Amino acid sequence: MISVTEAWEHIDACAQALPAENVALDDALGRTLARSVCAYADQPAFDRSAVDGFALAAGQPERESYRLAGEILPGQPAPPAPAHGEALRVCTGSALPAGVAVVMVEDAVTDQTTVRFTATPDTSIVRRQGSSMRAGAALLGKGTSVGPGEIAVLASVGVHRPKVVRSARIVHLVTGSEIVPCSEQPAPGQIRDTNGPLLRALLAGPRCHIRQTLYADEAVDNALRVLDGIDFDLLLVSGGASVGPHDNTPALLQSLGFETVFHRVNVKPGKPLLFARSGNRLAFGIPGNPVSHFACAHLFIRRALARMAGRPPAELRAAALADGAPLRPDARECFWPARVSTDETGRATTAPLPWLDSGDIAALRGVDALVRLPGNREPPSTGATIHFLPLPTPAERALIQ
Amino acid sequence: MISVTEAWEHIDACAQALPAENVALDDALGRTLARSVCAYADQPAFDRSAVDGFALAAGQPERESYRLAGEILPGQPAPPAPAHGEALRVCTGSALPAGVAVVMVEDAVTDQTTVRFTATPDTSIVRRQGSSMRAGAALLGKGTSVGPGEIAVLASVGVHRPKVVRSARIVHLVTGSEIVPCSEQPAPGQIRDTNGPLLRALLAGPRCHIRQTLYADEAVDNALRVLDGIDFDLLLVSGGASVGPHDNTPALLQSLGFETVFHRVNVKPGKPLLFARSGNRLAFGIPGNPVSHFACAHLFIRRALARMAGRPPAELRAAALADGAPLRPDARECFWPARVSTDETGRATTAPLPWLDSGDIAALRGVDALVRLPGNREPPSTGATIHFLPLPTPAERALIQ
Numbered sequence: 138m139i140s141v142t143e144a145w146e147h148i149d150a151c152a153q154a155l156p157a158e159n160v161a162l163d164d165a166l167g168r169t170l171a172r173s174v175c176a177y178a179d180q181p182a183f184d185r186s187a188v189d190g191f192a193l194a195a196g197q198p199e200r201e202s203y204r205l206a207g208e209i210l211p212g213q214p215a216p217p218a219p220a221h222g223e224a225l226r227v228c229t230g231s232a233l234p235a236g237v238a239v240v241m242v243e244d245a246v247t248d249q250t251t252v253r254f255t256a257t258p259d260t261s262i263v264r265r266q267g268s269s270m271r272a273g274a275a276l277l278g279k280g281t282s283v284g285p286g287e288i289a290v291l292a293s294v295g296v297h298r299p300k301v302v303r304s305a306r307i308v309h310l311v312t313g314s315e316i317v318p319c320s321e322q323p324a325p326g327q328i329r330d331t332n333g334p335l336l337r338a339l340l341a342g343p344r345c346h347i348r349q350t351l352y353a354d355e356a357v358d359n360a361l362r363v364l365d366g367i368d369f370d371l372l373l374v375s376g377g378a379s380v381g382p383h384d385n386t387p388a389l390l391q392s393l394g395f396e397t398v399f400h401r402v403n404v405k406p407g408k409p410l411l412f413a414r415s416g417n418r419l420a421f422g423i424p425g426n427p428v429s430h431f432a433c434a435h436l437f438i439r440r441a442l443a444r445m446a447g448r449p450p451a452e453l454r455a456a457a458l459a460d461g462a463p464l465r466p467d468a469r470e471c472f473w474p475a476r477v478s479t480d481e482t483g484r485a486t487t488a489p490l491p492w493l494d495s496g497d498i499a500a501l502r503g504v505d506a507l508v509r510l511p512g513n514r515e516p517p518s519t520g521a522t523i524h525f526l527p528l529p530t531p532a533e534r535a536l537i538q
Numbered sequence: 539m540i541s542v543t544e545a546w547e548h549i550d551a552c553a554q555a556l557p558a559e560n561v562a563l564d565d566a567l568g569r570t571l572a573r574s575v576c577a578y579a580d581q582p583a584f585d586r587s588a589v590d591g592f593a594l595a596a597g598q599p600e601r602e603s604y605r606l607a608g609e610i611l612p613g614q615p616a617p618p619a620p621a622h623g624e625a626l627r628v629c630t631g632s633a634l635p636a637g638v639a640v641v642m643v644e645d646a647v648t649d650q651t652t653v654r655f656t657a658t659p660d661t662s663i664v665r666r667q668g669s670s671m672r673a674g675a676a677l678l679g680k681g682t683s684v685g686p687g688e689i690a691v692l693a694s695v696g697v698h699r700p701k702v703v704r705s706a707r708i709v710h711l712v713t714g715s716e717i718v719p720c721s722e723q724p725a726p727g728q729i730r731d732t733n734g735p736l737l738r739a740l741l742a743g744p745r746c747h748i749r750q751t752l753y754a755d756e757a758v759d760n761a762l763r764v765l766d767g768i769d770f771d772l773l774l775v776s777g778g779a780s781v782g783p784h785d786n787t788p789a790l791l792q793s794l795g796f797e798t799v800f801h802r803v804n805v806k807p808g809k810p811l812l813f814a815r816s817g818n819r820l821a822f823g824i825p826g827n828p829v830s831h832f833a834c835a836h837l838f839i840r841r842a843l844a845r846m847a848g849r850p851p852a853e854l855r856a857a858a859l860a861d862g863a864p865l866r867p868d869a870r871e872c873f874w875p876a877r878v879s880t881d882e883t884g885r886a887t888t889a890p891l892p893w894l895d896s897g898d899i900a901a902l903r904g905v906d907a908l909v910r911l912p913g914n915r916e917p918p919s920t921g922a923t924i925h926f927l928p929l930p931t932p933a934e935r936a937l938i939q
Contacts, residue, residue: 162720166739180899183726187895189782210784212716214726228784230716230826232727242782269898277903285739286902289828292720292732293899315613315631319563319693325584325615326633331693338567338686381590381643383611383629425631427690456884482923483857485884494588497670498581498694501687502678522883 138403141470144412145440145450147398151414152444155303155370162291165283167343168301169447174277176294179267183215184234186227187262188241191252195238195260197221202253209233224252233263270294280447302447305345308369309336312386313376313425314354331427331498332375339434344446345371355383357392364393370418370445373438376425379409386411386422395420403512405469406495407433419445426495432472435507435528453509453524454485461488464516472507474500475525487525504528539804542871545813546841546851548799552815553845556704556771563692566684568744569702570848575678577695580668584616585635587628588663589642592653596639596661598622603654610634625653634664671695681848703848706746709770710737713787714777714826715755732828732899733776740835745847746772756784758793765794771819771846774839777826780810787812787823796821804913806870807896808834820846827896833873836908836929854910854925855886862889865917873908875901876926888926905929 139147157171186192186209193203206219208226215232219225227239238258246253270276276290283291283301291299311333319329333350340347349367353360355377364372372393377386378400387400395413400422402410406429411422419441423433443450456477464473475487487508492500506525510516517523540548558572587593587610594604604625610617616633620626628640639659647654671677677691684692684702692700712734720730734751741748750768754761756778765773773794778787779801788801796814801823803811807830812823820842824834844851857878865874876888888909893901907926911917918924 162735163738163742166742181897182724182729185897187897189780189785210716211714212728226783228782229780230714230729264895264897268894269900276900281903284904285736286832286905288739289732289736289832289899289902292735293730293828295720295723295730297721313612313631315611319696320698322696323583326613328583328631329694329696331690334563334693335686335690337564338689341564341567379590379630381629382627384590427694431687431690454880454884455882479855479886481856483855483886485880485886493669494665496582496586496588496665498690499670499677501690502682503685504687505685 138401138408139399141402141404141436144399144402144410144437147412148437148441149444151398151412152419152441153417154447155305155445157300158303159298159300162288162297162299164343165291165299165301166285166288168283168304169344170277170279170281170283170299171302171447172300173275173279174291174294174296174299176270176272176274176276178272178294180270180293181264181266181268183232184266185264186229186231186233186239187264188239189228190239190241191224191245191254192219192227192233192237192239193224193258194218194221195236195258199257202251205247205250205252237263239263282448302344304343305370305442305445306368307340307345307347307371307373308364308367309333309347309350309373309375310360310364311350311352311375312355312360316352316376318352332423332425332430335427335430336373336375336434339431340438340442345442355385357385357389360385360389361392371441372418372420374420374422375430378411378422378424390420390422393420403469404436405467405471407436408469410437412437424495427498428474428492428495428500431501431504432507435526436472451526453526455522456485456487456506456525458508458517458519458521458523459486459488460519462491464489464510466514466516467510468512470512471510472526473510474504475506475508476503477506477525477527487523539802539809540800542803542805542837545800545803545811545838548813549838549842550845552799553820553842554818555848556706556846558701559704560699560701563689563698563700565744566692566700566702567686567689569684569705570745571678571680571682571684571700572703572848573701574676574680575692575695575697575700577671577673577675577677579673579695581671581694582665582667582669584633585667586665587630587632587634587640588665589640590629591640591642592625592646592655593620593628593634593638593640594625594659595619595622596637596659600658603652606648606651606653638664640664683849703745705744706771706843706846707769708741708746708748708772708774709765709768710734710748710751710774710776711761711765712751712753712776713756713761717753719753733826733831736828736831737774737776737835740832741839741843746843756786758786758790761786761790762793772842773819773821775821775823776831777824779812779823779825791821791823794821804870805837806868806872808837809870811838813838825896828899829875829893829896829901832902832905833908836927837873852927854927856923857886857888857907857926859909859918859920859922859924860887860889861920863892865890865911867915867917868911869913871913872911873927874911875905876907876909877904878907878926878928888924
């Protein structure tokens with residue numbers, strides 16, 4: 138049985154960045170730039186007033202008052218510089234001629250025809266052409282994750298259809314004759330499907346999306362019929378991943394032309410995980426319990442999707458172990474559900490949540506970390522430095538809060 | 539001029555939670571529960587096998603071998619307990635009768651008719667009815683932010699249309715005759731609109747959404763025409779928020795029936811910010827520069843939207859100040875763009891990014907924190923504990939990575 142680290146190495150070796158596409162600027166949010174972006178022009182493109190106020194020729198002797206010779210409205214091209222003894226009214230953002238100084242409106246007294254200043258005209262409250270970026274300067278590198286700031290930068294240089302990595306097309310097949318959709322009342326022995334909604338929620342984002350959740354019983358033929366003609370970059374199969382007589386995911390993936398990369402990882406939860414490839418298409422067979430799904434999605438599937446998006450995968454982070462539910466030692470390396478806080482110095486602390494086993498769905502409430510516990514060791518004590526995989530919190534998933 | 543803390547108090551006093559609505563389970567992701575949820579039934583609803591293996595009556599004397607009396611497939615109701623001397627094949631998830639112990643398939647040797655065990659039958663590898671949650675137990679409180687784990691818990695108890703707080707309807711009006719859409723080539727004196735794409739990206743999420751970005755010049759009449767008949771919970775007006783002769787946002791909001799709550803905050807960037815209310819509808823007039831937009835969205839608009847979603851707002855966190863761009867002292871309280879990392883002990887560190895002024899759009903690349911610098915003080919030294927407002931990172935915004 139391979140270790141988690143070995144499983145990660147296999148995933149890194151198999152998962153290739155998807156092809157690029159041009160998308161509308163709004164749709165680039167959360168995507169990865171497939172091409173670097175330079176400034177096509179200076180930014181600002183012209184000298185602009187940084188304040189509401191008055192512009193006058195710089196370097197002239199100071200006077201008692203100046204004749205008000207007009208106004209530069211935002212959006213107008215810059216007029217010639219005012220003559221000595223004259224001033225122009227300006228707004229924040231007004232285009233300025235070369236060689237002017239500015240006085241803020243707060244430092245001016247004006248009537249209809251003249252203006253007097255209580256402060257010295259200042260050439261530094263002009264936003265100079267190119268002060269934010271110079272034409273030709275590298276702005277955003279290939280591989281940059283596009284957040285709101287990057288969207289604004291792209292807009293400012295007119296890149297309104299940036300080239301980004303294509304979003305991964307995921308198909309999810311839920312297997313098992315005991316599964317009914319969560320809106321139905323299960324008969325005795327049946328259970329509601331939680332893995333469909335869980336994976337759709339975990340993998341809902343601009344870089345990937347579960348296009349279809351399909352249902353089938355254990356029989357390979359039925360699963361093949363359900364999947365017939367459906368295209369995907371990543372196939373996720375829930376249940377049937379183990380080695381029992383009704384565990385048909387290995388046979389299903391083989392029938393679909395996939396080659397097994399690994400099967401079974403020395404990890405808790407998620408031991409029966411299966412990872413397979415067919416060309417650039419990847420597949421995971423995920424053990425059916427919900428906590429196994431949660432952990433496998435964060436530990437392994439997110440990693441494959443990061444590589445497919447042309448991005449580095451999430452890394453484990455250090456934290457202090459806080460008081461929480463008692464940890465149990467295990468022969469396998471374990472990733473324990475936990476909740477992250479920050480102490481008054483800014484240090485992350487992780488409190489383990491109560492957790493029974495891979496079927497304990499209640500343990501998934503409020504989880505925002507999986508704490509790594511090495512196998513065959515006594516659990517760490519409170520205060521010890523541990524490592525954890527950070528998970529996007531519900532608040533962060535909501536983008537704003 | 540009021541302080542940031544006073545502005546927050548005003549926002550908290552004015553922003554009311556929006557009404558509730560029932561939505562499809564997938565659409566509840568990132569929303570806030572408007573009603574607490576209890577377990578309607580035990581979870582698991584019946585005793586289930588935790589492994590693939592064999593079930594036999596507990597408490598009988600151990601034997602050399604057992605007669606294989608059949609199989610319990612997942613999805614079937616539990617049969618009566620096997621007689622002494624008999625065993626039933628079971629799968630992970632099979633419903634078990636009362637009073638059985640289980641042996642894992644790895645600890646069994648079997649032919650077509652009998653099975654022998656190399657381990658003692660164990661009653662603890664049964665997932666007991668109600669072990670994860672008991673019927674009637676409180677599962678998720680009102681106000682819970684719904685993440686993937688909460689989605690799975692809701693699915694498991696059949697809550698397929700949860701009651702959540704309605705998403706905020708936002709309308710964004712970009713004012714200024716110098717603004718052209720970012721897909722157009724600006725004439726001399728004009729600039730591309732960056733605030734439309736920026737705010738759509740900052741405020742795109744399940745709890746709110748900019749429904750429309752509208753454009754108008756400075757004239758109040760034109761803006762009123764553009765907004766005519768459009769409904770919203772929150773109106774954002776870009777530009778015209780200051781006190782110059784062409785700053786018409788105060789007059790526009792007055793014409794729309796809004797009452798000013800505050801105008802101007804002692805903060806950098808964002809000083810001219812205007813906040814107004816009309817019943818439960820809120821409005822912000824935002825100073826037109828992009829860094830002001832970015833900071834005001836995170837410092838003030840996110841706070842109003844958190845309250846409208848029935849959630850507590852984001853709190854400042856502690857961190858160590860890391861080496862970065864030199865900080866400048868200012869008379870105003872300042873929120874400086876920065877980048878967060880974590881050191882090897884798990885402590886957050888914030889490195890200030892190079893930043894010129896509120897028009898310096900290049901400073902928005904890679905920002906994931908705004909570091910609070912109190913006004914009229916020397917900037918803190920490297921290593922000092924500072925406080926920052928955490929921003930969702932591009933990776934977190936992408937939900938998975």
